[in-house]
Amino acid sequence: MTEKKDECGVKYTLDILEDRWQPRIIFWLGFRPFTIEELHQLLPELTDVALKEKITSLQNLRIVNPVVDEENKYSLTDDGNDLRNDDIWLPNFLEEQIKFMKNKNAICVCCSYSRIDEKSNEILKPVIAKKVITSKDMQAVDYVGTLTGVYDQSKYGKVYLKEELNSLLDDYAFFIDVINLEGVAYGNPKILAKYRLRKGSMTNNKKKLIKKHYLFYKNVLNQNLFKSIYSTTKWGITGFFKYYSK
Structure with a gap:
C-alpha cells in the first residue's frame, strides 16, 4: 500500500514538473500570496486566459487554495508549500x-x-x-x-x-x-x-555547482578559458566565506 502511494506521489510531482509554467507559479506563490494581476506581471509571457487555466489546474491538484483571500490573492495549500518550502x-x-x-x-x-x-x-x-x-x-x-x-x-x-x-x-x-x-x-x-x-x-552539491558556474561564465558570459577559471575560483572563494562562516 505504501509503495503504491509513493508511486502516485512521484507521478503527481512529475505531472507538475513536466508543465512549463506550473512550477513557476508555485515558485512565486511560495514567497507570498499574489493577485492574478501581480502573477501576470511576474509571468508576462502567459496570457490572462492561460494563467487562469494554470491556476485552476493547480487548484484541482490541491496545490493552490481553491478560494482567494479577502484581497483576491492566490496562495499555496499545505501540499503546495511542501513542494515549494525552500525560500x-x-x-x-x-x-x-x-x-x-x-x-x-x-x-x-x-x-x-x-x-x-x-x-x-x-x-x-x-x-x-x-x-x-x-x-x-x-x-x-x-x-x-x-x-x-x-x-x-x-x-x-x-x-x-x-x-x-x-x-x-x-x-x-x-x-x-x-x-x-x-x-x-x-x-x-x-x-x-x-x-x-x-x-x-544543488547548493550543497559543490561539484555540480562548480561545473554549472564554470559553464555559465564560459558559454553564457563568453569568457575565455582563463577568465572562466578565474571567475569560478573567485565565486568559490566568496561562497566559502559566505556559506561556511559560523
Whole structure:
C-alpha cells in the first residue's frame, strides 16, 4: 500500500514538473500570496486566459487554495508549500525593499538574509548584502538572486529570463542584464528573507555547482578559458566565506 502511494506521489510531482509554467507559479506563490494581476506581471509571457487555466489546474491538484483571500490573492495549500518550502520572504519584504529602492533612487536592490535548515532552525551567520554591487561585481559573483532581488521595471521596461539557458543559472543572467541597465544595484542591510539549506540540494552539491558556474561564465558570459577559471575560483572563494562562516 505504501509503495503504491509513493508511486502516485512521484507521478503527481512529475505531472507538475513536466508543465512549463506550473512550477513557476508555485515558485512565486511560495514567497507570498499574489493577485492574478501581480502573477501576470511576474509571468508576462502567459496570457490572462492561460494563467487562469494554470491556476485552476493547480487548484484541482490541491496545490493552490481553491478560494482567494479577502484581497483576491492566490496562495499555496499545505501540499503546495511542501513542494515549494525552500525560500521565504518575511512579511515586510516588499515594503522595506521598495522603501530602500526609493531611498537609493535605484532600479535594482537586494536584501540580506538568514539561513535555515530543513526544520526551519536558523543556522550559520546571516548573509549581509554587499552595499554596492556593480556590473563588474556581478560578472564574477551572483550577489543578487530571485530570493533577495527586486527590479523596478517602470524606467526600462520588462527584462525576461533567457529560456535558451534551460535553467543554467538563468536567474543569475537575469540580474546581470538588470544591473547592466544602470551599472549598479544596492544591498539592503536588513534581513528580509530566509534561505533554506537542504541536504542533497544543488547548493550543497559543490561539484555540480562548480561545473554549472564554470559553464555559465564560459558559454553564457563568453569568457575565455582563463577568465572562466578565474571567475569560478573567485565565486568559490566568496561562497566559502559566505556559506561556511559560523
